[in-house]
Amino acid sequence: MGKNNLTIKDIAKRTGFSVRTVSRVINNGQYVKEETRKIINDVIKETGFETNIYAKSLRKKTAKNIILVIEKQQDLYPGQWYSNMFQNIINQASAYEYNVFMFQFNMDDEEENKKNIHLLKSGFVDGAIILNIQKDDNKIRLFQELGIPYVTIGKNYNYPENPFVEIDNYKASYLVTQYLIRSGCKSILFFLGSNRYISNEERREGFYTAVLDNKLQKQDFIIYEGIKSYKEAYTACNQIIEEGKLPDAIFVSGDEKAFGVLKSLNEKGISIPEDIQVVGFDNIPISEFTVPSLTTVEQNAKDISSKAIEILIGMINEEDNYDGETKIIFDPKIIYRHTTRKIEE
16 A cells, blocks of 8 residues: 555554544644654654645644535435535534535545545545435545544444434334324335435334334335435325325325325325325425425424534534534424324324
8 A cells, every 4th residue: 555545544553543543643632642652653654654734734723614425416306405404504614614515425436536535635624524324334434534523414333433413213203103003004105215324224113113013014014115206206106006005104204205295196186184194204394385284204404414513613623622412313303284184182
């Protein structure tokens, strides 16, 4: 490995110290024994490791740039919930006098990743907020190796030390499923996104746990995976109607996808919520104005993004001395409207 390809993680392996300790030495941080500092500096000198400009800019606090890291999916519209989050991140960061830039990642593209790493080492970036968290997320590993502060929107079980902010996806899904069952549903379809994402795995688990807790037959509660858009939800719902497999309820992991379901049902003259109930997820503003108005889970983009910025700025400014809470889970709340029936207590 050439000296320009070495990372902080490589130096940590060679010295036997943690990435955090190596980062402290590079950034002239406190709380490092002189003996430890000498060992690390000797290895840095021996290997020809170049302390990148990022470390210097972090020490001087001059860059004032945060990046918002998303998965590169050029064919997909990010959706209103994400748009609301992006805008609030920009607003909150601006209050701290930080700029925000969108940063698209495709970890399968080697050439593109070389360019990304070069930019990250250039001193342009003080910290990152990472979205679209997957089970084995190389994006997280990259930021750890480079020693760049980051916060993820959603947890990752492979990185238990990971700073994150999220809604309790398991609980949200469990509560919705319980409500629908209590309202009389004997069959529910769950339109879920990609199983690559941890948030969807948690929603799946909450859904099926509620079914089992009510001692119902799992085969009557089916998950349609990979529903990524309004159009796909609309098409899937049309197919279900044509096949005569209409369930008692459809739970959709995203309000905009739920709009596709409502369009399909309304076009076929199926009465909501009398014939079928529908629940979305996110509570984006327009969900109040659908016909009928959509019952949904509130996932407050403003609260989540504000807390993520607060943690990230603290980590940037205080480096390893930051002692604030770094793992935040918001409680879900169901917003009851007119696509579900009231439960008689």
